[in-house]
Amino acid sequence: GLLCGFAVCNELPSLAFLAFVALVGTFKFPKQTIFVYLPCAALPILLLLASNQVAMGQWRPAYSEFGSPWYTYEGSHWRIFDGMIRRGIDWARYNGESRATYTFHLLLGHHGFFSLTPVFLLTLVALARTPFYQHSSKSWGFLALTTVIVGAVVIVFYIFKSDNYGGFAVGPRWLMWVAPIFLLTAVPVIEGMAKSKTGRLIALVLLIFAVLAANYPGWNAWRHPWIYDAMLDSGWPGY
Structure with a gap:
């Protein structure tokens, strides 16, 4: 409590x-x-x-x-005053970004919860398998339900109540606090993947990208994610 x-x-x-x-x-x-x-x-x-x-x-x-x-x-x-020009990620919606585009980038794009930390994709796999998964612990159902309800509430809340991804940060700052719940929910899938070399390799690759996102740049967390910078380097105009 x-x-x-x-x-x-x-x-x-x-x-x-x-x-x-x-x-x-x-x-x-x-x-x-x-x-x-x-x-x-x-x-x-x-x-x-x-x-x-x-x-x-x-x-x-x-x-x-x-x-x-x-x-x-x-x-x-x-x-902000009427007609005022502002640039930067804090003004993404102000500069015309649609809610659909914002949703995409919040989940799968330059600030994506799943693109920057792809290990969370295993959480989605675990949740999809929940109806068919016979887990030894009775607490598994509660954990899965908690992840679905809390995750959905928080994600939907920020899709409609925010417009800047949390500002200058190496990821979707609004969603970072749900990471422990998502990691715990992914455990059954990770346990299954650990039984084969291919599964371990896939899990390792997903983890490497997650570590990269968390430590880029390592000296200051108040910077854009690596995907955002890569898009800028590729010619995307940004906000």
Whole structure:
């Protein structure tokens, strides 16, 4: 509960994960969920809200109010006037990128969750096989369901509520926090691949590209992904 609450403090959409765990826990372990999980989850969130009240005079976090005066004050990077020309990834939608194109690049393109970390494709394989997979642990079904629901909620949320891929970052910054869930869900497929040389080779290649994306460039995470830079070098005009 404490960790789920702390996750919400860092990424507001992780509230979907906190709520899903609470919902399942209420049915399976009602007393523990109500008297332990929920109070522990509430503690860091209340501290966050209290610190906002002390610092800014309001309970609501400023980063939940994009477009408000907290972002559009005089001299702000985010302040735009009619007819103003702005360039760079922060202005992708402003410069005409469609939602369909944004969705593609968020998942499979220059900031793609799956193109930059292709090992997550194994997660999709695992989820597709779930109805036919007899796993020894009863927790597998819960993990798969968690991945589907939380992953879908977060991805859809950011497709419609964001337009800059998280800004200058080596990947889709909005989606990075779901990586542990996706990796755990891929374990059954990885175990199967480990039984053959071909499977191990494929897994290794996928992992190499994931490591490349995570460490490019290694000295500063606040840079564009390698796919984005490769597209620019190939003549793509960028934003």
